[in-house]
Amino acid sequence: MALAGWGDPARRHGLPSHARRWLDREVGRGTPSLPCPDVNLPPSALPSAAREALAAVVGAEHLLDDDAARHERAAGRSYLDLLRLRAGRLDEAPDAVVLPADADQVEAVLRVCSTRGVAVVPFGGGTSVVGGVRPVRGRHAAVVALDLRRLDRLLAVDPVSLTAVFEPGVRGPAAEALLAGHGLTLGHLPQSYEHASLGGYAATRSAGQASTGYGRFDELVTAVEVRTPAGPLRLGRGAASAAGPDLLGLLVGSEGAFGVVTSVTVRVRPVPAVRRYEGVFFRSWAAGCAALRELEQGGTAPDVARLSDPDETRVQLALAGTGGAKGRLGRAVLAARGYRGGCLAVLGWEGEPGVVRARRRATIATAKAHGGFAVGTSVGQRWAAGRFDGPYLRDDLLDAGVLVETLETSATWSELDRTREAVRAALQHALAGTPPTVMCHVSHLYRNGASLYFTVLARQDADDPEGQWQRAKEAASAAIVAAGATITHHHAVGTDHRAHLPAEVGELGVAVLRAVKGVLDPAGVLNPGKLLPEEDA
Amino acid sequence: MALAGWGDPARRHGLPSHARRWLDREVGRGTPSLPCPDVNLPPSALPSAAREALAAVVGAEHLLDDDAARHERAAGRSYLDLLRLRAGRLDEAPDAVVLPADADQVEAVLRVCSTRGVAVVPFGGGTSVVGGVRPVRGRHAAVVALDLRRLDRLLAVDPVSLTAVFEPGVRGPAAEALLAGHGLTLGHLPQSYEHASLGGYAATRSAGQASTGYGRFDELVTAVEVRTPAGPLRLGRGAASAAGPDLLGLLVGSEGAFGVVTSVTVRVRPVPAVRRYEGVFFRSWAAGCAALRELEQGGTAPDVARLSDPDETRVQLALAGTGGAKGRLGRAVLAARGYRGGCLAVLGWEGEPGVVRARRRATIATAKAHGGFAVGTSVGQRWAAGRFDGPYLRDDLLDAGVLVETLETSATWSELDRTREAVRAALQHALAGTPPTVMCHVSHLYRNGASLYFTVLARQDADDPEGQWQRAKEAASAAIVAAGATITHHHAVGTDHRAHLPAEVGELGVAVLRAVKGVLDPAGVLNPGKLLPEEDA
Numbered sequence A, B: 001m002a003l004a005g006w007g008d009p010a011r012r013h014g015l016p017s018h019a020r021r022w023l024d025r026e027v028g029r030g031t032p033s034l035p036c037p038d039v040n041l042p043p044s045a046l047p048s049a050a051r052e053a054l055a056a057v058v059g060a061e062h063l064l065d066d067d068a069a070r071h072e073r074a075a076g077r078s079y080l081d082l083l084r085l086r087a088g089r090l091d092e093a094p095d096a097v098v099l100p101a102d103a104d105q106v107e108a109v110l111r112v113c114s115t116r117g118v119a120v121v122p123f124g125g126g127t128s129v130v131g132g133v134r135p136v137r138g139r140h141a142a143v144v145a146l147d148l149r150r151l152d153r154l155l156a157v158d159p160v161s162l163t164a165v166f167e168p169g170v171r172g173p174a175a176e177a178l179l180a181g182h183g184l185t186l187g188h189l190p191q192s193y194e195h196a197s198l199g200g201y202a203a204t205r206s207a208g209q210a211s212t213g214y215g216r217f218d219e220l221v222t223a224v225e226v227r228t229p230a231g232p233l234r235l236g237r238g239a240a241s242a243a244g245p246d247l248l249g250l251l252v253g254s255e256g257a258f259g260v261v262t263s264v265t266v267r268v269r270p271v272p273a274v275r276r277y278e279g280v281f282f283r284s285w286a287a288g289c290a291a292l293r294e295l296e297q298g299g300t301a302p303d304v305a306r307l308s309d310p311d312e313t314r315v316q317l318a319l320a321g322t323g324g325a326k327g328r329l330g331r332a333v334l335a336a337r338g339y340r341g342g343c344l345a346v347l348g349w350e351g352e353p354g355v356v357r358a359r360r361r362a363t364i365a366t367a368k369a370h371g372g373f374a375v376g377t378s379v380g381q382r383w384a385a386g387r388f389d390g391p392y393l394r395d396d397l398l399d400a401g402v403l404v405e406t407l408e409t410s411a412t413w414s415e416l417d418r419t420r421e422a423v424r425a426a427l428q429h430a431l432a433g434t435p436p437t438v439m440c441h442v443s444h445l446y447r448n449g450a451s452l453y454f455t456v457l458a459r460q461d462a463d464d465p466e467g468q469w470q471r472a473k474e475a476a477s478a479a480i481v482a483a484g485a486t487i488t489h490h491h492a493v494g495t496d497h498r499a500h501l502p503a504e505v506g507e508l509g510v511a512v513l514r515a516v517k518g519v520l521d522p523a524g525v526l527n528p529g530k531l532l533p534e535e536d537a
Helices: A017-026 A048-058 A067-072 A079-087 A103-116 A172-180 A198-204 A247-251 A285-297 A310-319 A325-336 A353-369 A377-385 A390-399 A413-430 A465-482 A498-520 B017-026 B048-058 B067-072 B079-087 B103-116 B172-180 B198-204 B247-251 B285-297 B310-319 B325-336 B353-369 B377-385 B390-399 B413-430 B465-482 B498-520
Strands: A096-098 A118-123 A142-147 A154-158 A163-166 A221-228 A231-235 A260-267 A274-282 A304-308 A343-351 A373-376 A402-412 A437-442 A449-459 B096-098 B118-123 B142-147 B154-158 B163-166 B221-228 B231-235 B260-267 B274-282 B304-308 B343-351 B373-376 B402-412 B437-442 B449-459
Touching: A017 A310, A048 A096, A048 A103, A067 A096, A079 A390, A079 A402, A079 A465, A103 A118, A103 A142, A103 A221, A103 A231, A103 A260, A118 A260, A154 A172, A163 A172, A198 A260, A221 A247, A231 A247, A231 B498, A247 B247, A247 B498, A274 A285, A274 A353, A274 A377, A285 A304, A285 A343, A285 A353, A285 A413, A285 A437, A285 A449, A304 A310, A310 A343, A310 A437, A343 A353, A343 A377, A353 A373, A373 A377, A390 A402, A402 A413, A402 A465, A413 A437, A413 A449, A413 A465, A449 A465, A465 A498, A498 B231, A498 B247, A498 B498, B017 B310, B048 B096, B048 B103, B067 B096, B079 B390, B079 B402, B079 B465, B103 B118, B103 B142, B103 B221, B103 B231, B103 B260, B118 B260, B154 B172, B163 B172, B198 B260, B221 B247, B231 B247, B274 B285, B274 B353, B274 B377, B285 B304, B285 B343, B285 B353, B285 B413, B285 B437, B285 B449, B304 B310, B310 B343, B310 B437, B343 B353, B343 B377, B353 B373, B373 B377, B390 B402, B402 B413, B402 B465, B413 B437, B413 B449, B413 B465, B449 B465, B465 B498
Parallel strands: A096 A142, A118 A142, B096 B142, B118 B142
Antiparallel strands: A154 A163, A163 A260, A221 A231, A221 A260, A274 A343, A274 A373, A304 A343, A304 A437, A402 A449, A437 A449, B154 B163, B163 B260, B221 B231, B221 B260, B274 B343, B274 B373, B304 B343, B304 B437, B402 B449, B437 B449
């Protein structure tokens, strides 16, 4: 992972000239904020006794407090994180990085930290975009990053029940490689896939690009082991249970504040023989949403269903670089058929050829009944080829002085458009000084509603880029809460949404969560400042 | 509800002569235990100050402490409950019955009871078979039944998002009648459907006969309001959320020990145009399970999928009363084709005619690939016609001095048969003195496993009928725990499974649940003796 950006810098393409021209025309470029070469970390505040006790658990070579190791775990990958990383402001770096070898070492580390009052930030891929891995000390004297990368094994495969047991540090591609040897796939592909870890997926209720078909990660998890300062929790017996409240669902999504996921049992599937993604144009957002709703409620939804609103569609077409004769012809055909200002959907099916064929036929028939115009697989292939490129593009946009961030929610079908309009209006109003381009897409379908994913571009305010986004984010969050939607569909709570948790679950719900934390983490060392709202002093 | 049995006594048919002959041959009949005409309830122990405070909340006419009202809420409908009710042993009757009009009255009742130390048993349909509504006082001086029947409204329907909001006291048939006016159905049909309430479904993670297609009740719930002594909880925003741990899933299944469900938002569907149920024979349990597994994992499972093991199949055929020429012919055909000793499945599809036709074709093709022999709709129609008759038959069997009870679990596909064998062996060993007939069926399919539902018949031990079953139940539960399966798939915990909760979720999991209860019910008045294991004195 680049220290102030995403992934392998060699994967960055730079903005092509037509994209720069589009930016200048529509968004405006600010002062480039290039990564600062000078980074000064504060000295490690880890008391030497705690350092020795931790080294005794994991071995001295697996306790790191050099600057590079601390820098690497100093932040997640939100826009605000990237601003801080680029500016070299690492006052929040962890005091040390602890790399346990197995679940027992994880638990021993938690006990040491509890006893000695050292905060612990569980660290998987470090891809959080909501501050989930910020090394917050809370009331403690020091904070360590508990890096789970050494817990990287596939522990078991049950090819009959179609489940697999993983350690938490396994990254997306490694999980797929391990399963491929058994002819199986997890199929969980969030945009962070190349770096995010399975433990992180579980801790944050991740959703992937094919979750409409494969299920959200919380639906894929059938069992977990979580180690806590109070001991281990092993949850998930049988295939479904009525043995009281769902504790498995209480630990999934606990964001490292209740414990550390040390193994996760997930549903897997045979590797699909065919993956087909294609583009369908709709004349309007309403028509596209109506088609997706009918597909989902009728049980014939595709595995991938992503519908861009008119603004996102327009920007996608502008950035696709189809300025040549073929592109002009395509746009003329769309306009002639009444799809100018329309909405582009990417729909995808995975499985055996005959099943994919039959499912595609059913999907396309419904889409056509709503005025959909199937434009073939090239749109789908382009989407699939670039499905993990967004974070690289973001680095290019930051280089160009552009504010670029995303946020997301979900709403019921009946409230979906009102919610989209409210969030758009809030963002546009909050960023009126640097008029933003606000794009939105639906990417996850449920019988009662869908997700809404917003991407915001604006000229970066050179004087106060953090404040510029924080005000916009706050306005969007307030609009989401007022609309009755959820504060986050799949990014999780972290630091950035914690103030809105009372609106989500009530003060009494927060009190319940605090009581659970009190049992599992009585010293309060686990991921301070995340998930739960700040307590009144 | 009959005071010592099920439903409307006029619905009972009595055992036909061929069934009595079969019983004599295979099970043996014990001393008939007929309902005792003399029932003596202890005097109400509700202190008059508490009585007045409760009457002030709900109105004097909605606070009942006459014998009939107390008798009616004195027990659920397990075999042990029925033995006690038949014997007239009502030492556990509630001291009064409180009938609030709405959610605010529910909360006010809970506050009064908390303040005055009166235990509260939330009471919906009273159909629990695990002791969930036993009027246990715990450490309190008195116990009241909080009967929710007046909260019987459909509060809202969202025909776009396909959800409906119900009050908790609505019974199954009333819910369907209310929805039918909107062309919608809930489709949740447990055997207790005619009497159980929607609040009870939510509180116990109910599963219905078509839950393979429609989803378990916990999957149907998108939001709840729960009133607790500490205030209201309103959970479930948007369509899916990553806003931290799943508190909705923590309240669903909380069995009245954390609060009282005062409204429940559920997914609904258009009323299906066609419901088709039919019989398929398999040559063996293994072949039938393999077919069901392939159907579920391949995404082509029917909505109803019920596979009886050889013993259950044999008993079903014996009791079907097909002793005539047609029945003999049918059995001869089955035997000639190699299905003697085989397993009968009932498979069902619901929806639009074309969709049902296509889905049926896919199902039957898979079934045939596993040697399945489709025997047409008459078996399915007979099953559907009698789908709610089991509890009536049980009353007839009790009249004949037969031990009759059910228990259930779920297991992963790879452990399914080992679990079935272990539970069968445990029951057969524990009841060796009165050799039992142990039957089993799979009735709920999941990608990673399935449910197992056992029915036990034996000659009732006239001297100690309760002990006879308690020992058998304990042996079965121990076998379930040892097999790594869940202690209950859909009957819930109640009093009967609470001792096994530590095996299910660990002592630490129990500590978490206690902490949650401590926040929501600090006085510990809510449904004492249920869900959570007994604390060490």
